[in-house]
Amino acid sequence: MSDPTIDLRSDTLTSPTPAMRRAMADAEVGDDVFGEDPTVRSLEERCAELFGMEAALFVASGTQGNLCALLTHCRPRQEVIADRGCHVVTWEVGGWASLAGVTMAAVDAPRGVLTPALLRAAAKPANVHLVTPHLVWVENTHNTAGGTCTSPLQMDALVDAARALGLRVHVDGARIFNAAAALDVEVARLTAGADSVQFCLSKGLGAPVGSLLLGGADFIHEARRVRKMVGGGMRQVGVLAAAGHAALDEIPPLLRHDHDNARLLAELLSDVPGLGVDLGLVETNIVFFDLAPRLGPPTAFAARLEERGVRVVGFDDANRCRAVTYHQVTTDDMRRAAEVVAAAAADGLS
Numbered sequence: 428m429s430d431p432t433i434d435l436r437s438d439t440l441t442s443p444t445p446a447m448r449r450a451m452a453d454a455e456v457g458d459d460v461f462g463e464d465p466t467v468r469s470l471e472e473r474c475a476e477l478f479g480m481e482a483a484l485f486v487a488s489g490t491q492g493n494l495c496a497l498l499t500h501c502r503p504r505q506e507v508i509a510d511r512g513c514h515v516v517t518w519e520v521g522g523w524a525s526l527a528g529v530t531m532a533a534v535d536a537p538r539g540v541l542t543p544a545l546l547r548a549a550a551k552p553a554n555v556h557l558v559t560p561h562l563v564w565v566e567n568t569h570n571t572a573g574g575t576c577t578s579p580l581q582m583d584a585l586v587d588a589a590r591a592l593g594l595r596v597h598v599d600g601a602r603i604f605n606a607a608a609a610l611d612v613e614v615a616r617l618t619a620g621a622d623s624v625q626f627c628l629s630k631g632l633g634a635p636v637g638s639l640l641l642g643g644a645d646f647i648h649e650a651r652r653v654r655k656m657v658g659g660g661m662r663q664v665g666v667l668a669a670a671g672h673a674a675l676d677e678i679p680p681l682l683r684h685d686h687d688n689a690r691l692l693a694e695l696l697s698d699v700p701g702l703g704v705d706l707g708l709v710e711t712n713i714v715f716f717d718l719a720p721r722l723g724p725p726t727a728f729a730a731r732l733e734e735r736g737v738r739v740v741g742f743d744d745a746n747r748c749r750a751v752t753y754h755q756v757t758t759d760d761m762r763r764a765a766e767v768v769a770a771a772a773a774d775g776l777s
């Protein structure tokens with residue numbers, strides 16, 4: 428029998444653990460649109476406490492959490508300041524423009540980490556010709572920058588700069604638990620001073636569905652109406668929130684291992700002729716590698732890897748492939764994946 432495929436396309440490929448499935452089967456439920464699902468309520472309370480925020484809202488996905496944040500914070504003709512590579516800028520179907528009616532001041536932040544200087548340069552002055560800057564968008568960890576982290580001190584400086592400019596701050600913390608594990612701090616320390624946070628249960632934390640939006644009580648009260656407007660009011664959704672509880676119990680201590688695996692993979696790939704890996708960017712569970720022109724476009728290279736039992740995502744526009752680790756891939760998988768990539772690269776080079 429051939430080895431099973433090693434699927435490194437994303438940390439969304441986790442499947443629910445036995446503990447999650449048990450929790451789902453046993454979940455106490457009610458109608459959450461009536462505010463009567465005890466499992467959702469306890470998950471929201473737990474997460475608000477974990478992040479030191481007043482309130483939380485269980486939403487279907489990271490995209491829905493970010494969209495609810497945009498629609499709650501902003502009005503049309505206001506502007507969001509974000510790194511150009513942020514997920515919301517490109518990978519959320521342009522909801523910021525088509526649904527929230529805001530503009531995006533997209534800046535080039537080294538390593539995906541915004542700085543006060545970048546913020547000050549991007550914040551437009553009051554002028555009849557201009558949109559009004561309103562919200563600063565921090566993505567931590569930053570996916571397309573390579574899983575890089577914004578540290579507590581960098582965050583403190585950003586929050587201070589945003590306050591001085593009269594701006595609010597949202598953290599897209601889809602992988603904030605990875606940042607916390609890498610920096611050895613509590614998640615609340617990474618979001619201190621932010622007005623809102625979205626984090627995903629369904630990435631490295633391994634739950635099948637769900638994100639939390641967190642913020643002040645008034646903000647979450649309004650975001651709950653917004654969630655209903657965008658079709659996110661769910662009924663006996665405690666069956667999903669229960670998996671979120673189990674994920675929070677089980678997975679955070681395992682994330683460091685995912686980071687060790689990513690580092691191992693990155694180091695092995697950095698020795699492969701024809702591949703380029705910036706090891707300095709590998710802080711968490713994401714590894715990007717670029718390709719010598721002889722290896723062909725990344726999507727075609729990824730297709731060749733798939734034939735050999737390893738799946739990654741190829742991005743032709745950026746000439747690179749992405750591999751992501753999670754708790755259900757092993758250190759042996761890293762070694763085997765690196766061998767497969769090396770063999771495919773050697774074939775491509777011949």
Ligand SMILES: Cc1ncc(COP(=O)(O)O)c(C=O)c1O
Nearest residue numbers: 488489490491514566570599601
């Ligand atoms: C940084 C970041 N934010 C938001 C999202 C959106 O999450 P979802 O796929 O749950 O909508 C993703 C998805 O990969 C992401 O990487």
